[in-house]
Amino acid sequence: MVAFWILAPVMVAAALGLLFARKAVHAALLLAVVMISLAVLYAVQDAPFLFAVQIIVYTGAILMLFLFVIMLVGVDASDSIVETIRGHRAASILVGLVFGLTLVLGVAQVSFGAPLGLDEANSEGNIPAVAKILFTRYVFAFEITSALLITAALGAMVLAHRERLTPKPTQAQLAAQRVRDYAEHGKHLGPLPPPGVFARHNAVDTPALLPDGTAAEASISRVLAARGTVKSAPELAEDVKALTEGDD
Amino acid sequence: MSLTPLHDAAAVPAVHPTDAGSLGVLLLLVIGLPALGAAVLLLGGRRTDKWGHLLGCATVIGSLVLSLVLFFDLLGKDAGERQLTQDTWTWFTAGSYKVTFDLLYDPLSAVFLLLITGVGSLIHVYSVGYMAHDERRRRFFGYLNLFVAAMLVLVLAGDYVGVFLGWEGVGLASYLLIGFWQHKPSAAAAAKKAFVINRVGDIGLSLGAALIFVTFGSTSFTVVSAASEHAGDGVLTAIGLLLLLAACGKSAQFPLQTWLLDAMEGPTPVSALIHAATMVTAGVYLIVRSNFIFSLTEDARTAVIVVGCITLLMGAIIGCAKDDIKKALAGSTMSQIGYMVLAAGLGPAGYAFAIFHLLTHGAFKANMFLGAGSVMHGMDDDVNMRHYGALQKAMPLTFATFAVGYLAIIGVPPFAGFWSKDKIIESAFADNFVVGLCALVGAGVTAFYMSRLMLLTFFTKKRWEKGVHPHESPNVMTWPLIGLAVLSAAGGLLLVNDWIVDWLTPVVGEHAEEHLSVSPLVMSLIALLVVALGVLVAWVFVGQRDVPREAPVKVSFVTRAARAELYGDAFNEEVIVKPGWSGVRGLAVFDRGFVDGIVEGTAASFAGISSRFRLAQNGFVRSYALALLAGAAMVLLALLAVNFS
Amino acid sequence: MDVTPFIVLSAILFTIGCVGVLTRRNAIVVFMCVELMLNASNLALVTFSRANGNLEGQIAAFFVMVVAAAEVVVGLAIIMTIFRTRRSASVDDASLLKY
Numbered sequence: 001m002v003a004f005w006i007l008a009p010v011m012v013a014a015a016l017g018l019l020f021a022r023k024a025v026h027a028a029l030l031l032a033v034v035m036i037s038l039a040v041l042y043a044v045q046d047a048p049f050l051f052a053v054q055i056i057v058y059t060g061a062i063l064m065l066f067l068f069v070i071m072l073v074g075v076d077a078s079d080s081i082v083e084t085i086r087g088h089r090a091a092s093i094l095v096g097l098v099f100g101l102t103l104v105l106g107v108a109q110v111s112f113g114a115p116l117g118l119d120e121a122n123s124e125g126n127i128p129a130v131a132k133i134l135f136t137r138y139v140f141a142f143e144i145t146s147a148l149l150i151t152a153a154l155g156a157m158v159l160a161h162r163e164r165l166t167p168k169p170t171q172a173q174l175a176a177q178r179v180r181d182y183a184e185h186g187k188h189l190g191p192l193p194p195p196g197v198f199a200r201h202n203a204v205d206t207p208a209l210l211p212d213g214t215a216a217e218a219s220i221s222r223v224l225a226a227r228g229t230v231k232s233a234p235e236l237a238e239d240v241k242a243l244t245e246g247d248d
Numbered sequence: 249m250s251l252t253p254l255h256d257a258a259a260v261p262a263v264h265p266t267d268a269g270s271l272g273v274l275l276l277l278v279i280g281l282p283a284l285g286a287a288v289l290l291l292g293g294r295r296t297d298k299w300g301h302l303l304g305c306a307t308v309i310g311s312l313v314l315s316l317v318l319f320f321d322l323l324g325k326d327a328g329e330r331q332l333t334q335d336t337w338t339w340f341t342a343g344s345y346k347v348t349f350d351l352l353y354d355p356l357s358a359v360f361l362l363l364i365t366g367v368g369s370l371i372h373v374y375s376v377g378y379m380a381h382d383e384r385r386r387r388f389f390g391y392l393n394l395f396v397a398a399m400l401v402l403v404l405a406g407d408y409v410g411v412f413l414g415w416e417g418v419g420l421a422s423y424l425l426i427g428f429w430q431h432k433p434s435a436a437a438a439a440k441k442a443f444v445i446n447r448v449g450d451i452g453l454s455l456g457a458a459l460i461f462v463t464f465g466s467t468s469f470t471v472v473s474a475a476s477e478h479a480g481d482g483v484l485t486a487i488g489l490l491l492l493l494a495a496c497g498k499s500a501q502f503p504l505q506t507w508l509l510d511a512m513e514g515p516t517p518v519s520a521l522i523h524a525a526t527m528v529t530a531g532v533y534l535i536v537r538s539n540f541i542f543s544l545t546e547d548a549r550t551a552v553i554v555v556g557c558i559t560l561l562m563g564a565i566i567g568c569a570k571d572d573i574k575k576a577l578a579g580s581t582m583s584q585i586g587y588m589v590l591a592a593g594l595g596p597a598g599y600a601f602a603i604f605h606l607l608t609h610g611a612f613k614a615n616m617f618l619g620a621g622s623v624m625h626g627m628d629d630d631v632n633m634r635h636y637g638a639l640q641k642a643m644p645l646t647f648a649t650f651a652v653g654y655l656a657i658i659g660v661p662p663f664a665g666f667w668s669k670d671k672i673i674e675s676a677f678a679d680n681f682v683v684g685l686c687a688l689v690g691a692g693v694t695a696f697y698m699s700r701l702m703l704l705t706f707f708t709k710k711r712w713e714k715g716v717h718p719h720e721s722p723n724v725m726t727w728p729l730i731g732l733a734v735l736s737a738a739g740g741l742l743l744v745n746d747w748i749v750d751w752l753t754p755v756v757g758e759h760a761e762e763h764l765s766v767s768p769l770v771m772s773l774i775a776l777l778v779v780a781l782g783v784l785v786a787w788v789f790v791g792q793r794d795v796p797r798e799a800p801v802k803v804s805f806v807t808r809a810a811r812a813e814l815y816g817d818a819f820n821e822e823v824i825v826k827p828g829w830s831g832v833r834g835l836a837v838f839d840r841g842f843v844d845g846i847v848e849g850t851a852a853s854f855a856g857i858s859s860r861f862r863l864a865q866n867g868f869v870r871s872y873a874l875a876l877l878a879g880a881a882m883v884l885l886a887l888l889a890v891n892f893s
Numbered sequence: 894m895d896v897t898p899f900i901v902l903s904a905i906l907f908t909i910g911c912v913g914v915l916t917r918r919n920a921i922v923v924f925m926c927v928e929l930m931l932n933a934s935n936l937a938l939v940t941f942s943r944a945n946g947n948l949e950g951q952i953a954a955f956f957v958m959v960v961a962a963a964e965v966v967v968g969l970a971i972i973m974t975i976f977r978t979r980r981s982a983s984v985d986d987a988s989l990l991k992y
Contacts, residue, residue, distance in 0.1 A: 001894050008902050015909040015929060019916065027922050031929065034906070038932055041899070045943050047951050050935075057958055062928070062965050069969045070921055073976050084918075084985060085868055092874055092915040099881040100908030104901050106888050112896040116946030126948075133948055134955070145959045152963035159970035162977075867991025869984055874915050 003044045007037045022081075024070045028063060035059045046118040048126050192218050206231050260540050261757045263473040265333035265352055265406070271318060272334035275351050278314045278361065279404060281307040283397035289390030297386045301379075304389030305372040308396055312365035319358050330355055330754055333406055333470075345461060352406030352469060356755040359603065359748075360403040360533060363610050366735075367525045368396050370728035374618050375517040377724035378625065382515075388428060392521070395421035399526050403533060408457040408467040411534065415453060415498065418527045419446045425522060426514040438510035445507040449497010453534075456490035459483065473540040487541050488548025492555065495531030499585045501559045506816040508582055509566070512574040516621030519574055524581050524617050525610035532585065532606055535592040536599050539756045543595055552593030553679075557686040560586030562814055564693035568700065569810030571799055572631045573620045576701050577613070580657065583690060584609050590687065591672045598675045599756035600749040605668035607748075608739040612656035612665060615732035619650035622725055623705060626718035633704040634797050635713050640706040642718040645726050647706050649733040654702050656736040658695040658779050661772075664739025671743070674771050678764050688778055695782025703791045711797050899940040906933035920972045920982045924965070931961050 014033040021027040035058050043051035083089045121129055134142060169177070181187040205224050207215035220230050268275060285307035289300050296303070322330050336349040372392060379385040398417025405411045427439030457467050463483050464472050476484070495501065500508035500523075511523050522528070535542060535552065542549055563583030570576040588609070591602035624631060626643055640647045656665035669691060677684030712718070720726065742748045749759050764771060799811075809815060864871075906929060913926030935954045942950025976982050 004894075004898060004902075008898070011902070012905060012909070015906055018922075018925065018929065019909060019913045021922075024919055024921050027925055031925050034929060035932060038936055041936060042939055045894075045899070045939055047939050047942070047954075050939060050951055050954055053955065053958060054935075057962060058932070062962055065965055065969055066921065066925060069973055072973055073921065073982050085866065085871060088868075088870060088874065089916060092870075092877075092912055095874060095878045095881060096908055096912035096915070099877055099884065099911060100905065102881060102884045102888065103904040103908065106884065106891075107900045107904055108897060109892070110897075112900075112944055115894065115896050115944040118943055118946065118948070121946060121948050129948055130951060130955070133952055138952055138956075141956060145956060145963075148960065148963050152966045156966045156970040159967070159974050862992040865990075865992045867988030869987060870915055870918075877911055877915065 003040060007040055011037045024073075025067070028066050028070060031066075032059055032063050035063065046122055046126065049130050188218070201231075203231075205229055260477060260543050261473070261754060262540070263331060263352065263354070263406075263469040265331035265354065265470065266329060268332040268334040268351075268353060271321060271332060271353070272351075274314045274318055275332075275334045275353055275404065276336070278311045278318070278365075279351075279397055279400045281310045281314075282393040282400065286390050286394035286397055289386055289393060294386075300386030301376050301389050304386075304393050305369070305376065307393055308365060308372050309369045311396070311400070312362075312369045315358075315361040315365045318353065319362060322353070322355065322358050327750070327754060339409070345466065347407055347409045347467065349410060350406045350468075351404045353404065354755055355751050356533075356537065356603065357403050359607060359751070361400065363607055364396060364399050364403070364526050367610050367614050367732070368392075368521060370731050371517050371521045371525075371614060371618065374520075374621070374725050374728040375515075377722050378517055378621055379515065384428070388425075388515070391421055391424045391428070392517075395425065395522060395527070399530070402530055406469055408453075408460060408469075408472075411537075412450075412453055412457060415450065415494070415530065418522070418530065419443060419450070419498075422446070422511070422522055422527055425518040426511050428514055428518065432513065435513040438507075438513040442507040442511050445504050446497045449494045449504055449531075452490045452493025452495075452497065456487050456494060459487050459490060463487070469537070476540045476544060479544075481545060484541055484545040485547045488538075488545050489551055491534055491538055491541070492548065492552055495534050495589065496555060497531075498534075499528045499531030499589065500582050501531065501555050501586065501589055502562060503816075505559060505562065505582055506813065506820055509570075509575045509578045509813060512572070512578050516574065516617060516624065519578070520614045520617035520621070523578065524613040528581060528585055529588070529606050529610065532588045532592055532602055535589070536603060536756060539596070539599055542592075543757065549593045549595055553590055553683055556586045556588075556590030556593055557683060558586070559583065560590060560690040561686060561693070562586070564690050564697065565806070565810050566813050567697040568693065569807050571633050573623065573633050573636075573701065573705065574617070574631055576633070576697065577616055577620060580694065580698065581609075581613055583694060584613065584657070587669065587672050587687065587690070590683065591675060594675050594679050595760070596757045597679065597760045598672070600752045600759060601668065601671040601675055603752060604742060604748045605672060607742065608656065608664035608668045608736070611732055611739055612653040612663075612736035615653040615729065615736050616650055616657070618725070618729050618732065619646050619653065622646040622721040622729065623650075623718075625721050625725070627712070628716050630713065630716070633701065634795060634799065635711055635716075636705045637708045637711040637795065638706070639718055643720050645720055646729065649726075649729040650706070651702070652733040652736050654698055656739070658698050658783070659691060659775060660779070661776075662737075662740055664736050664742075667740040667743045670772050670775055673775055674764060674768055677771065688775060691775055692778040692782040695779040696786045699783045699786035700790045703786060704795060707791060708795050711795060894943075896940055896944045900937055903933045903937040903940070906930075906936070918983050918985055920975075920984050921969070923984055924968055924972070928961065928965070931957060 011034050014030045014037070017030045018027050018034070021030060035054060039051045039054040039059070042048075042054055118126075123129075124132075178187075178189060182189045204221060207217070207230060208219035210216050215230075215232075217225075224230055285303055289296055289304060292300075322332075331352070331354040334351040334353070336351065339347045339349055341347070372389070375385075375388065375392065379388050382388065395418060398414050398421055400414070401417060402411055402414025405414060423439045423443045426442055427436050429435045460472055461467050463479050464475050466472065493504075496504045508523060508528070512519055514523075542552070560583045563579045563581070563586055567576050567579030567583065570579060584605070588602045588605050591598035591605060623636065623639060623643065623646060626639075626646075627636065630636075652663065656663035659666040659669045661667075673684060673687045673691065676687040746759075753759065766774075803811075812818065910926045910930035910933060913929065914923050917923050917926065935957055938950040938954040938957070940950075942948060942954075972982060979986060
């Protein structure tokens with residue numbers, strides 16, 4: 001019960017955070033908090049199998065799926081605070097409150113009596129007991145859900161597939177296009193700059209140095225630059241100096 | 249006003265006819281022949297054009313022959329056995345109420361049959377010549393036959409509903425014939441006016457028949473005449489007044505008299521047959537036939553007498569100022585029928601005289617109308633008497649026959665009119681001095697305007713239009729004139745030995761003896777004196793002066809009123825037509841504004857409400873999700889309420 | 894251990910998920926709120942399984958998880974496809990079904 005009273009406020013706070021988070025990634029992580037807390041509550045309630053499955057399947061697979069899609073769709077993408085539909089926010093909060101209060105009050109009125117507990121059901125261990133019921137009584141539903149999963153996977157493949165509508169450009173075409181771009185727009189003809197002779201790192205956030213010692217902007221991801229997590233050139237210079245002088 | 253007291257129940261004769269036997273077939277044929285003629289001529293179309301007029305004459309002449317046979321058969325019977333009935337078939341039954349087409353042939357029907365078919369035949373023959381140049385002549389004869397058939401149904405029916413059928417039939421025929429020259433808007437308007445005003449009268453007949461049914465449980469003459477003594481005074485008076493309304497409509501009596509002068513738009517034979525001799529007398533027939541009702545109610549009879557008096561004076565005054573020869577004769581008809589109605593209102597003392605005058609009037613008025621037609625034929629269809637003059641030499645035969653009719657109508661012995669009109673004046677005086685005075689004055693005025701007519705047409709100086717060469721009419725037109733002139737002259741024979749009175753006794757009851765303060769001979773002399781005065785006035789003021797070809801504008805108020813038909817039309821216009829129009833306009837406004845407003849307003853309000861509500865469909869999924877959640881919340885609340893209540 | 898607090902917690906989480914679905918515009922975050930709702934019902938199922946003394950509730954919760962997994966797979970694939978064509982993952986974009 002202690003676990004419950006600790007975790008319950010955490011979960012509610014995380015859920016509310018999910019409601020108010022600006023960036024989708026933050027929302028996903030807060031959802032992860034909620035899910036893991038739920039897993040603990042399952043464990044507390046004599047459901048060790050579900051505890052494991054919750055963490056592995058829900059948090060580990062489903063939530064990761066969410067994160068992948070957020071990555072594909074755009075990490076930058078964020079909700080604006082301004083509500084476009086007039087009066088919708090107020091109405092939603094009001095209705096939500098009414099709904100919630102009704103639900104909570106209704107539930108609170110019910111006297112459930114003392115819980116019977118799962119000691120008897122779990123007498124052989126939770127997992128064998130679950131397996132026993134699952135593969136006897138619910139085997140048909142089990143098979144159907146497996147079919148469902150297969151269908152879902154296939155569906156996802158079909159939906160995400162992109163048909164190539166134009167022929168794939170060959171190496172020669174790509175090269176010709178590159179020269180054309182240089183002629184018309186002055187785009188740099190060669191590949192992106194490598195780390196360089198004096199490069200100490202080939203990390204993503206380390207810019208390549210140009211001959212005159214300045215950082216090459218093209219060698220750094222735009223996103224990292226936007227985040228401001230790029231290492232600066234003077235730092236690198238210090239690094240090099242320490243190394244070369246240290247060698248002697 | 250004291251009427252001859254009439255509370256002797258035995259005086260009201262009951263209708264209890266015996267079966268007609270072998271004569272029944274003839275009765276059916278009397279109606280059937282003209283009906284068949286009408287059907288053939290109207291349904292046969294142009295194929296019948298060549299011989300249509302001959303068929304039309306043949307059917308009516310055939311009916312005349314049959315009527316004569318029936319009449320002589322009836323003459324041969326005893327007085328008590330002169331009521332015959334012929335069963336035909338049942339029209340409809342409603343519960344215990346049964347209406348049949350059974351025919352009733354009694355002395356009253358007999359004389360009417362002779363009048364209708366006799367005068368009708370002569371007029372049919374006349375029309376062969378009069379309508380010779382009209383390309384729709386065949387249709388004209390079809391309508392005439394239709395009229396004769398309907399009129400015969402009217403007088404032979406043994407049931408008020410049967411009378412109503414004939415009533416409507418003659419109304420239809422009148423409409424068709426007045427508006428026969430359809431291309432003339434005035435004729436169409438006149439036909440419509442006649443029909444509409446007759447309709448007002450028909451209300452009286454239908455309500456009267458309904459009231460009779462409610463009171464007696466049947467509308468058959470047999471049943472009603474036997475039971476009428478047992479009905480209450482109020483009911484009998486009501487029935488009487490309703491029947492009087494019907495008679496006013498059909499017979500052009502006040503207050504439904506305005507259509508008769510307009511009806512002169514129809515061809516002259518129509519005016520002669522329908523609006524002089526037969527149809528307009530149907531009202532008098534109705535009153536006399538319903539004697540078992542009228543004899544029992546003083547109040548209704550008083551109303552009848554009042555109507556008769558008013559109309560006879562009204563018609564006479566109107567006739568004085570009309571320059572159109574047909575309209576003058578129409579005014580005269582109105583007035584003479586007023587006399588008949590007056591006589592009928594006198595009760596058993598007058599019924600027989602009313603019928604007597606009806607018969608003589610039928611002869612001499614038809615005679616004069618046909619004569620007028622003959623004059624018009626010779627004057628290029630001009631009806632304005634101011635364009636006539638000195639036609640005595642140009643159309644001698646027409647003049648001679650017309651003169652016989654003229655003498656008959658003003659009441660110069662030994663012509664028919666003298667006998668019939670005199671009897672009415674006598675009975676009127678015996679009843680009430682004022683009524684008698686009205687009748688007497690009416691006789692004087694009649695003499696005046698008829699003399700004026702004669703003077704303007706046949707005497708005075710020539711005022712003919714250029715290019716008009718009056719000539720005598722062909723034989724086919726003059727022979728009927730001669731026939732009718734003979735009847736006008738000899739009609740008085742009906743009164744020999746009070747034959748007509750005795751003849752009609754089984755129908756109308758015992759003739760009550762009247763008590764005049766002076767002897768009948770003195771009465772007649774006074775009447776003749778008044779007539780002579782009228783003729784003299786006409787001779788002085790019309791015959792001796794030059795007749796202007798244009799009607800003078802500056803005339804006395806009385807003349808102007810008479811020219812306007814005593815403002816009958818103006819009264820109808822103000823009191824009935826105009827309020828009717830404003831009522832209609834008001835109803836139209838109400839319908840458009842209120843009723844349509846409600847209907848369209850409901851639709852518009854729904855449209856408005858829905859255009860408000862549709863804004864809820866803003867397309868955003870989140871709004872719809874909000875609605876979902878709200879619904880779920882409501883379901884929850886409901887569950888809680890149910891659970892914890 | 895009382896049953897009621899768990900159920901109340903489940904109700905609260907569910908409501909927050911509902912409001913989240915209504916309020917957020919990013920399709921992925923809306924989906925996450927739906928997952929929150931599913932998790933809340935899972936908690937209720939497990940709690941009732943303990944209250945009733947048998948494992949039916951846990952089995953049900955298990956199935957919910959499986960189906961949620963399948964649903965997330967297909968749903969995210971759809972969102973991604975829509976994003977490819979529309980260049981935006983906003984829920985408000987699908988607003989043609991209006992007056």
